[in-house]
Amino acid sequence: MLAACSGKDDFDASGNFEADEVIVSAQQNGVLLAYRVREGDRLNIGDTVGRLDVRVIELQKEQAEASIASLGRKTSSGADQAELVRRQIAVLEAQLRHQEKERGRLENLVKADAATRKQLDDMDAGIDQLNRQIAVTRQQLTLNTYNTGLQNRSILSERLPLEKMVGQLQEQINKGQIVNPVAGTVLVNYAMRGEMQIIGRPLYKIAGLDTLDLRAYVTGTQLSDVQLRQQVTVRVDSGKNGYRSYPGTIVWISGKSEFSPKNIQTKDERANLVYALKVRVKNDGYLKIGMYGEVIFLPRLLRQ
Known part of the structure; x- marks a missing residue:
């Protein structure tokens, strides 16, 4: 109540959660013969999720082998x-x-x-x-x-x-298999079985959601209070239940300042220049990409 009446924020920085998103694209031309990707699926590294029609390349390989x-x-x-x-x-x-x-x-x-x-x-x-x-x-x-x-x-x-030609053709045949490159959750699916695909066309977007990074901003006066691998508290709105709190670790601090984004609240609203940082948080399934979060650098008792 005292913090609210004083007109001051009871957090040090705020921002939105983000993850490293990977767009998986077709590496070969051909009709998508098999495809089992759906939004929300959890995929592991090396999972084969689809297959392109590469029969023409297979015939070229057989011709080269016959020549040998x-x-x-x-x-x-x-x-x-x-x-x-x-x-x-x-x-x-x-x-x-x-x-x-x-x-x-x-x-x-x-x-x-x-x-x-x-x-x-x-x-x-x-x-x-x-x-x-x-x-x-x-x-x-x-x-x-x-x-x-x-x-x-x-x-x-x-x-x-x-023999080198056979190896090249085999590599192209292998690229007809769509293999998931990273472990994570499918965010967006762009393809359907039976569609014609070309090299470079996106198939789906995937990101690891087990841990998320909260990209927040601090002012120049706060910069001296933060350092890499510093343990902080991250909290998100939990509706009627108030806030959910998570332990977090500062994993990145920008080396240059930038103008404060319009949708970011900072402790000192009079400052025009801020520094970006990332706080890594283990996700319990509640956190989502784009969700708003707040960072508290010091325990509440020390802040008061």
Whole structure:
């Protein structure tokens, strides 16, 4: 009664309750095939609340996976071709051994004047031709092996880009699942099942209501009486029952002044500049976003 008759407020600051509101939006284009969000629902982090139609992206992923699988069929071991060349070399080497053996005989005949020198020279020319042919065939074997490896590496080099594409497409498919990012209560729902959604379109708004912040304002003369983590009392109107009181903690104090909002009452109404602060209060279910609240910095006995 004395406080009322004196014309002075019996609180130090006042303001409105607020919460960190998160707007959850679609991360993919498509028809909303499933959706189970209603205003007032309490959701946990990681809850799947809806699903978008991403069948086209799934088909693109399957196509990329099929391309990866086909790479193995495009490659060649080169074993058959290499074996054929090796057999050619074996035949030439057998011919060479036979020619060298025949040359030995021919040489003995030349020494015995039973054969001419020209026959021996022709035999040497044939042996030399076989040696060159064997050398060329060996080079062909090496070249074929190199070309086969080069061709296989060129084909297999397409695997990594395709695998990255599959990963990107899978990420887009995952975004077709609507996963709730924060724990809290759904405040507003903007979507309905069956609607066409596009990336960035809001689906619903959610906020954690277990604790609320009372954004209040104090004058410059009161600023020296408040500090971070200071314990204060917050009270709200409870109708015929008077007031409800809650313990609160100052979690933020603005570092700059601002003009007093028209809807905020302060202890010193003559002050034009005020400082904003936030008082965190545990919610028992009675507190609501936008509700008016008052802050008392000191116990009532010390205030009097």
